[in-house]
Amino acid sequence: MDVTNKPAALRRYKIQPGTNEPVESKKLMKVILTVLFNQIVVGLPFAYVSLWLMTYRGLQPIRELPTFHWVLFEMAILILVEEIGFYYSHRFLHNRYLYRVIHKKHHEWTAPIAVTAVYCHPIEHIFSNLLPPFLGVLLMGSHVATAWLWFSLAILSTLNAHSGIHPIPKYNHFINGLDNHGADVLGHMFNQCYGVLGLMDRLHGTDSVFRSTQAYSRHIMMLSLVPPREVFPDPDKCKSK
Ligand SMILES: [Zn+2]
Structure with missing residues (x-):
């Protein structure tokens, strides 16, 4: 939608009409490269360390699913832990020095599109984007299925938050x-x-x-x-x- 500017019916929902409609390919390429870097160079080693920590904590048997009610309960904890973790890490990033060196990059986009959600400095990606959603999973020792459900919801939420729609x-x-x-x-x-x-x-x-x-x-x-x-x-x- 951001690239094609279609369908027109959905453009009515733009929060800041006329901004990045359509988005410039050069700007978009820069975002895509940073996002890929964060997903691959930062994200994969982070996933590996997470797995190591979860194994150390004790993995739940993969073929035994948790009950529906337990998943709901865990989800509430995961949401709260992320809210606290993200709030403080993000507020910390707005410190004058850290903002200039790290967080300014994410704020280059004043009228963001969904893909800019993780357009940021790698340090910010680790401490503000990856760690807060993972902390609850580590704390609760969540089943891998619960963790996947949670990460999918968290990703959808941040894509929505940055979509500009x-x-x-x-x-x-x-x-x-x-x-x-x-x-x-x-x-x-x-x-x-x-x-x-x-x-x-x-x-x-x-x-x-x-x-x-x-x-x-x-x-x-x-x-x-x-x-x-x-x-x-x-x-x-x-x-x-
Ligand atoms: Zn900020």
């Missing part, structure tokens, strides 16, 4: 007063929305600006097919001047 709620800290991931109205609010779900941000008050913007009213599950931008339009900027 709004059929389901977005919780990003790239907000700009329109929706998240942008820079034109209030400027980048780099001290906002570090978490995934918003639990930790509510706890630390790092969602106060986000909650005062129009983006927050759009931050809901839309049960109709009308784009959130049309249901909650931007306030008339001329009137306020």
Whole structure:
């Protein structure tokens, strides 16, 4: 969709219309190369170390599946552990020095597309993207099937969060007063929305600006097919001047 700009019917759901529509091939190539590097050069050794740690902890017999209720319970723990791990690692990356050296790369995209989810420095990929979802699995000693289900959901969630499309709620800290991931109205609010779900941000008050913007009213599950931008339009900027 980002490359072809089709189908037109779905473009109505763009959070920042006109941005990266379609995306420039040169920019996209740069993202793809970084993502492949993170997936292969960083991701594969990380998976190997994870397996080693899980084996050390004691792997569950692969042919005995956990019960459905246990999977649900574990899923709740995995989500919470990731929320905490991602919140603090991400907030830490916004330290003046670390931001300049590591995290700035991820924020090059102010109107992101799904594939930019892991467009970042390799150090960030390890500590912010790979470690937080894995920590819960290690803590709980999850069955490989539970781990795969969890990782798939976590990946879908981050792809949605970076897609720049709004059929389901977005919780990003790239907000700009329109929706998240942008820079034109209030400027980048780099001290906002570090978490995934918003639990930790509510706890630390790092969602106060986000909650005062129009983006927050759009931050809901839309049960109709009308784009959130049309249901909650931007306030008339001329009137306020
Ligand atoms: Zn950030």
